[in-house]
Amino acid sequence: MLLELSGISKHFGGIVAVKDIGFGVKEGSILALIGPNGAGKTTLFNIITGALPPEAGSVTINGREIVGLKPFEIASAGITRTFQNLQLFGSMTVLENVMAGAYLRSKKGFVRSFLSFPGTCREEKKIREESLILLEEIGLAETAGLPATQLPFGKQRLLEIARALASRPALVLLDEPAAGLNPSETEALTDYLKKLKTKGTAMILIEHDMQTVMEAADRIVVLNFGQMIAEGTPAEIQAHPEVIKAYLGEDEKIA
């Protein structure tokens, strides 16, 4: 397993946000995290990325414990994320946003990259080339020189994904990547995520669009009121009685 969670619990005051959660994500696979609003999905993302400390439990990447590490250390260990409400660098161009993501794995770092040491120039050139390739793959190459905020919303979402991928992470956490996308953009996104997976990137996907989830995910974890009520393949989840009950009422089916 690339990522393993076990016994993760967290509460806020009297609210149990997540309780005794455990699952694993394999290299080059997509795990979808689904559940009604308030089920605990974002809390889990915040715990995995080091933004929130869990009260109990362990998170490992390639067997290395990451609970207690700072967010930038976890990012350097190969886990990056996107946000539900986009967090792009508005004053930078599309290309610069992706390059900023790439500096996470750079030896020189973002600030030193602005100083013109010979090694730094070579590295910047390489990062620029790789970032352009990433933009090409995600369909944003033509917008590389535009300020990020000039892109339409759907493209800003893709840019955030490209930036999260720029440091070549082993695992990317995607928070509702299809939210606000039109049907053809959603389809293109789903195809892109599937392609990414075949190149070896693992992903955890929080997504309310069930078609995207059922099509892209290898495995699905279902949360309800902070508890994990089911884990399985898309077909298993669609037929799972507890899941049907939590989502739709007992007599109906998902998706």
Ligand SMILES: Nc1ncnc2c1ncn2[C@@H]1O[C@H](COP(=O)(O)OP(=O)(O)OP(=O)(O)O)[C@@H](O)[C@H]1O
């Ligand atoms: N910082 C916080 N302070 C207090 N309560 C919180 C905090 N963060 C989350 N919660 C509570 O913890 C529970 C789980 O919230 P969380 O945001 O993880 O759910 P979610 O599944 O991501 O929901 P959504 O789909 O609406 O984003 C909710 O009851 C929420 O109100």
